[in-house]
Amino acid sequence: MSLPSNYLQMRSTVTADGELKMNLVEKEMPTPKDNQVVIRIEATPINPSDIAVMLGLSDSSKASSTGDGADRVLTAPIAPQIMPALKARIDQALPIGNEGAGVVVAAGASDYAQSLMGKTVAAMGGGMYAQYQIVDAMNCLPLLEGNTAKEGASSFVNPLTALSMVETMRMEGHTALVHTAAASNLGQMLNRICQADGVELVNIVRKDEQEQILRDLGAKYIINSSKDTFMKDLVDAIHETGATLAFDATGGGHLASNILSAMEAAAARTPGAYSIYGSVKHKQVYLYGGLDTSQTTLSRGYGMAWGVGGWLLPNFLAKAGMEVAVRLRSRVAKELTTTFASSYTDELSLTDMLDADTVRRYDAKKTGEKFLVCPQMPI
Amino acid sequence: MSLPSNYLQMRSTVTADGELKMNLVEKEMPTPKDNQVVIRIEATPINPSDIAVMLGLSDSSKASSTGDGADRVLTAPIAPQIMPALKARIDQALPIGNEGAGVVVAAGASDYAQSLMGKTVAAMGGGMYAQYQIVDAMNCLPLLEGNTAKEGASSFVNPLTALSMVETMRMEGHTALVHTAAASNLGQMLNRICQADGVELVNIVRKDEQEQILRDLGAKYIINSSKDTFMKDLVDAIHETGATLAFDATGGGHLASNILSAMEAAAARTPGAYSIYGSVKHKQVYLYGGLDTSQTTLSRGYGMAWGVGGWLLPNFLAKAGMEVAVRLRSRVAKELTTTFASSYTDELSLTDMLDADTVRRYDAKKTGEKFLVCPQMPI
Numbered sequence: 001m002s003l004p005s006n007y008l009q010m011r012s013t014v015t016a017d018g019e020l021k022m023n024l025v026e027k028e029m030p031t032p033k034d035n036q037v038v039i040r041i042e043a044t045p046i047n048p049s050d051i052a053v054m055l056g057l058s059d060s061s062k063a064s065s066t067g068d069g070a071d072r073v074l075t076a077p078i079a080p081q082i083m084p085a086l087k088a089r090i091d092q093a094l095p096i097g098n099e100g101a102g103v104v105v106a107a108g109a110s111d112y113a114q115s116l117m118g119k120t121v122a123a124m125g126g127g128m129y130a131q132y133q134i135v136d137a138m139n140c141l142p143l144l145e146g147n148t149a150k151e152g153a154s155s156f157v158n159p160l161t162a163l164s165m166v167e168t169m170r171m172e173g174h175t176a177l178v179h180t181a182a183a184s185n186l187g188q189m190l191n192r193i194c195q196a197d198g199v200e201l202v203n204i205v206r207k208d209e210q211e212q213i214l215r216d217l218g219a220k221y222i223i224n225s226s227k228d229t230f231m232k233d234l235v236d237a238i239h240e241t242g243a244t245l246a247f248d249a250t251g252g253g254h255l256a257s258n259i260l261s262a263m264e265a266a267a268a269r270t271p272g273a274y275s276i277y278g279s280v281k282h283k284q285v286y287l288y289g290g291l292d293t294s295q296t297t298l299s300r301g302y303g304m305a306w307g308v309g310g311w312l313l314p315n316f317l318a319k320a321g322m323e324v325a326v327r328l329r330s331r332v333a334k335e336l337t338t339t340f341a342s343s344y345t346d347e348l349s350l351t352d353m354l355d356a357d358t359v360r361r362y363d364a365k366k367t368g369e370k371f372l373v374c375p376q377m378p379i
Numbered sequence: 380m381s382l383p384s385n386y387l388q389m390r391s392t393v394t395a396d397g398e399l400k401m402n403l404v405e406k407e408m409p410t411p412k413d414n415q416v417v418i419r420i421e422a423t424p425i426n427p428s429d430i431a432v433m434l435g436l437s438d439s440s441k442a443s444s445t446g447d448g449a450d451r452v453l454t455a456p457i458a459p460q461i462m463p464a465l466k467a468r469i470d471q472a473l474p475i476g477n478e479g480a481g482v483v484v485a486a487g488a489s490d491y492a493q494s495l496m497g498k499t500v501a502a503m504g505g506g507m508y509a510q511y512q513i514v515d516a517m518n519c520l521p522l523l524e525g526n527t528a529k530e531g532a533s534s535f536v537n538p539l540t541a542l543s544m545v546e547t548m549r550m551e552g553h554t555a556l557v558h559t560a561a562a563s564n565l566g567q568m569l570n571r572i573c574q575a576d577g578v579e580l581v582n583i584v585r586k587d588e589q590e591q592i593l594r595d596l597g598a599k600y601i602i603n604s605s606k607d608t609f610m611k612d613l614v615d616a617i618h619e620t621g622a623t624l625a626f627d628a629t630g631g632g633h634l635a636s637n638i639l640s641a642m643e644a645a646a647a648r649t650p651g652a653y654s655i656y657g658s659v660k661h662k663q664v665y666l667y668g669g670l671d672t673s674q675t676t677l678s679r680g681y682g683m684a685w686g687v688g689g690w691l692l693p694n695f696l697a698k699a700g701m702e703v704a705v706r707l708r709s710r711v712a713k714e715l716t717t718t719f720a721s722s723y724t725d726e727l728s729l730t731d732m733l734d735a736d737t738v739r740r741y742d743a744k745k746t747g748e749k750f751l752v753c754p755q756m757p758i
Contacts, residue, residue, distance in 0.1 A: 301464050
């Protein structure tokens with residue numbers, strides 16, 4: 001099999017004058033070192049965590065595209081007040097796309113790298129919105145016989161995030177979970193994991209149709225934050241499950257604080273658990289997303305044993321160590337088409353990704369909508 | 380030595396109709412069990428953490444006193460919107476006062492309890508605003524020969540809090556500290572500890588005279604949050620010290636968020652430390668007080684590796700374990716009149732505590748002002 005000498009890779013640049021630019025660049029085909037492999041990328045998803053980086057907080061409602069094929073360029077304005085937060089990346093053309101899957105078409109000399117040659121693998125490592133990408137062989141997850149690259153494209157971000165939420169729960173001494181934006185692709189996986197593992201999960205959604213998605217999945221606790229009875233329903237569910245850990249995808253506003261208030265109110269129902277400085281059991285909300293970009297507001301009306309903080313998969317995996325990472329990955333490979341199945345709204349070529357109307361579709365991050373980039377599609 | 384059959388103890392009650400009531404009640408002298416001792420309380424400080432409980436978030440500007448001597452009663456109104464947070468304590472007459480010192484006048488049968496008989500000890504355990512109090516012998520810290528009850532009255536809350544901040548720093552992998560309201564009695568102790576232990580400390584204050592207090596103590600980093608250059612000064616100091624942990628006494632408003640922003644800006648100055656998801660090193664702010672009762676607002680403009688949370692001494696000590704607690708206490712006893720010396724604005728009898736004007740003085744929590752209750756003073 002002979003490889004082309006060059007390939008196309010997507011880049012995202014924030015310019016000093018406040019513009020987001022996305023376009024394809026031509027790269028030379030690399031030669032893998034001992035422990036590296038080159039993957040011909042066949043499928044790579046657009047996750048919310050990718051969008052944050054690729055669109056650089058620009059205003060996609062004002063995005064426009066020019067040119068066609070490999071020359072298409074997307075531009076979008078960035079509000080001046082956002083620019084200071086982007087200082088560290090100005091005028092750097094960043095490769096984007098955190099995960100993907102495809103066939104290993106070149107491998108370094110090491111036994112492990114060689115063993116992957118010709119195999120369909122999923123990989124994490126950045127720069128996946130490209131026709132090819134070179135990665136460390138250790139960052140590859142060989143798919144089981146019969147599983148396709150499209151089935152394996154989302155093997156890392158959502159599956160490992162959902163599994164790591166349950167791991168975090170165990171490592172930090174909690175016994176049940178609260179999750180917001182709970183009808184998302186990730187939230188559905190989390191429901192399947194919790195049901196399989198016997199972990200109680202309180203699902204928070206905003207809309208009736210999201211309630212229905214979770215009801216169809218067999219979820220036991222579904223709380224709608226748009227209802228007048230939200231706080232009472234939440235306290236009841238937290239009291240029943242004993243959840244003292246929440247993962248919040250929205251990040252902004254009062255939701256994290258409301259969850260802590262509900263945990264405290266639930267604790268106060270148990271005689272003896274309450275002291276004048278609040279309940280003694282630590283109550284934690286991790287913000288792992290920023291669907292709501294407004295400030296986070298905390299009332300602090302929940303005693304002294306509480307925490308709010310950012311949560312990021314790579315940081316968790318680095319802390320948890322190799323043994324945990326290997327265990328979680330092997331579960332993903334085994335349950336790829338069941339627990340961790342993803343479905344996609346549409347498949348896009350690399351050029352489609354740069355179409356302004358298409359950008360607005362994936363930037364909307366609607367529940368149940370998810371896009372798959374197929375870099376081998378004609379551009 | 381014969382003990383009286385009854386003694387006076389201060390109580391604080393939040394009534395269902397929104398009133399704070401403080402008054403003395405007569406209690407029967409208890410008989411200590413095996414591991415208990417009875418202390419004749421000679422000196423007990425009014426700490427901010429005591430005030431929060433004793434005044435129950437009432438409006439002390441509208442407080443009034445009636446009666447005299449043992450019959451004096453203090454009342455103050457509580458705003459209706461605060462009442463839900465006080466639900467768990469309604470109509471309970473709570474004993475108050477977290478720490479104090481005095482002479483052991485009765486002891487249970489155990490060897491350790493007997494060994495304390497006649498000794499001057501400091502103790503933590505609640506209900507210290509009283510002429511006598513019964514405590515577990517293990518909660519007593521025998522003062523060194525020659526140290527008085529007044530010198531030992533504040534042996535626990537401030538000394539152990541300051542020491543535990545440095546312990547927390549080490550346990551959680553940080554190497555330098557940021558502290559707010561840094562000219563307080565606690566802040567001054569923290570400066571002495573950090574100087575002795577070679578720990579870099581960034582002191583945040585609001586006023587020129589507070590800067591002066593810390594300059595006189597030999598503090599190296601003193602940042603004034605009222606100055607226009609506050610954020611720049613803070614980033615510079617955090618960059619120089621490498622501080623990634625802060626303890627904030629104010630709790631409300633933007634200060635915690637500003638500290639995290641400064642930590643992130645300092646990290647971004649170090650090439651390689653910055654990724655698109657923010658700096659990788661965990662940045663933490665613990666809120667251990669609530670001088671600012673407004674909501675805490677977080678901008679989240681500091682990546683994903685950050686946390687904000689409540690911090691309470693008893694919760695920390697429970698987590699750190701007995702070995703740590705014993706080590707910290709023994710340091711307090713040894714350095715009681717140097718590192719951990721407290722000075723007091725005024726000495727109050729139990730009846731003085733119930734005088735409305737006096738209440739307003741201690742509720743003001745002015746920097747450098749601290750009151751000592753002497754329950755053996757004539758009421």
